[in-house]
Amino acid sequence: MAVALREEVVTLAHGAGGTSTRRLVEGLFVEELANPLLAALGDAAVGDGLAFTTDSFVVKPLFFPGGDIGELAVNGTVNDLAVAGAEPRWLSAGFVIEEGFAVSDLRRIARSMARAADRAGVLVVAGDTKVVERGSADGLFVTTAGVGRMRTSFGAPQAGDRVLVSGTVGDHGFAVLVARGELRLETALESDTAPLHELAAALGQLGPALRFMRDPTRGGLATTLNELARSTALGVRLDEAAIPVRPEVAGAAEILGIDPLDVANEGKLVAVVAAEAADDALAALSGHELGRDAAIVGELTADRPGLVLLDTAFGGSRIVDMLVGDPLPRIC
């Protein structure tokens, strides 16, 4: 399943989390670094009872409603470990800082990270710092890596399994897009950045009835579900009316012409559970403050394998495709 990377120059589309990113990762990094643990391309590498993962954070602006790059960096890696089925334990943090960056901002970010680590029950035990010349780093880039102890094993996904989300979709992506200011929208939208370790642990109690978990970050729910369909060789059928979306996200989506399904979430998880366990899973999620808006949004199907289909409110249906590049606002 080698994917060819034909471009000669890296563009922003390669970083958007959709098909272009996949081509870059599979056609270049996986090809060159080839090993079975990497090739699995899970959110974390799992082996020897451990899970290990890394993530880089280049968000702009660094401080946004609901959080900042520090909190994002801790939660992002914690969540990758949590959805892999691990108890997150230790994190490392690497900082690439642009010359001229305000120390007070750096301290604010470090404090955010401390609070987030505390909330997630992890320790930041190692780190690195580099300073680069003005103009090279957009202020600050943060990379975190994390290790956790595996505690959940997953059953094999099958047709009839239910798909759940732990809450409203699109919050983070739209909050950050609006916070960038180019579009000059005013909203009360906030990033949903949060640690998912407790939600993941609650679902882990379901045993093999739990088939799959992921946090739908870049590329949104659409990308995550397409990855699920592809890796299971099953179809995914979604019920449009069941997907929870905040009214403000729906409003911003209408104005900008961007689909909430394509937009990043930083405090939500997607889970696939056996049909008979769906109600218990929903109860486990909605009993937690981070899962109050949890919903069963679809199911795995035997037909149309590899595809994600959305049933519209009218009884029509359409395919939900994986994101191509950055979701761009349109006039048209």
Next chain:
Amino acid sequence: MCLGIPAQLVGVVEPGVATAEVSGVRRRVSTALVPEAKVGDWVLVHVGFALHTIDEDEAARTLALLEQIEW
């Protein structure tokens, strides 16, 4: 050419510029093309401009028509 969104004018920023709101999201829009629109009116917003007022009675009439259809 089509992304025109119904939004409500909720405030005046300066002459010719109003704040429009849809579903809790706000943006400043130019009212140069609809100078007669007032705060509280609904307008169609496209690329930062209020393009036309929306006639609420007509909207209701259209819906009523749709509801009356016999089959």
Next chain:
Amino acid sequence: MKFVDEFRDPALARRLAREIATLVRAGEPVRIMEVCGGHTHAIAKHGLEDLLPPEVEYLHGPGCPVCVIPRSRVDDAISLAERPEVTLATFGDLLRVPGGRGTLLEAKARGADVRMVYSPLDALALAQAEPEREVVFFAIGFETTAPATAVTLLRAREAATPNFAVFCNHVAIIPPLQAILATPGVRIDAFIAPGHVSTVIGTEPYRFIAEEHGKQVVVAAFEPLDLLHATAMILRQRAEGRCEVENQYTRVVRREGNPRALAAIAETMELRETFEWRGLGFIPRSAHRLRPEFARWDAEARFELPHAPASDPKACQCGQVLVGAIKPFECKVFGTACTPERPLGTCMVSAEGACAAYYSYGRRAA
């Protein structure tokens, strides 16, 4: 959301679909062309064709201003963006449109100052905030968007902003409709007219379609119920032997349109003798340029542009898709050499384009 949710009521949709089914004669197809990207998108997104009898067929016309931009104009924009002193401000839609020399996004990756804006007024504000930059706004759109550019030009003149210019690619909706109706072999029975263009131009300009060509026209809004309603109105006209222009979008569209918007266009722009349309060739008096009085804000007067002809790749069949002669999935490169990720033609790159809508929403075969 008000004026949106009510027009998405599924129960009403099903009733309308049943009404439509009674108006159709079994085995007698009715080919309805909608000419607006927003309509194409709504039909695909809500799966409307699934609800209707097979006799009703929607064709997609050239109403996507991104789709009809010829490659040479995109190349001109790229050459502007590559000037070190220029900041090219553009709508998001245009960033991935391929010209002969790649896309604006790729030019940005190579270092060009390309910035996304939501409104032409934002581009003007950018010029005022950054007086050392030459801000050029890449203006596109039908009569829906032209008034926004027009008012922005008037503001630029009022403020005497020296470092702002417009690269004008506004096009008019009626000439391509005339061109399509004159194209031999194209079979269209009726039209769904664009809702938001009509907000500006009114309903009168479409009369020639009914009166000279004998085809029904209904101006429609954009929610699924509106489109079903408009379809039902067309079918009822046909069943009753009528051929008229009707307005379904009565909550916004008036017969006379928006006179203020039309006046703003007239004050700032004039029709070009001819303009090249992607897939339709040169159409006379179908596009706008700035009036000579606005030369100071006209990118084509201020900057030397290559205007180099760049023909479409041989495999590209956008032209046939744009006039409804073929469905997207009938194009030989649909989904293979031409995908939303690597589009050959603009019908695939713009989210409004028929091919992108069909591909993304899964209509990959009949």
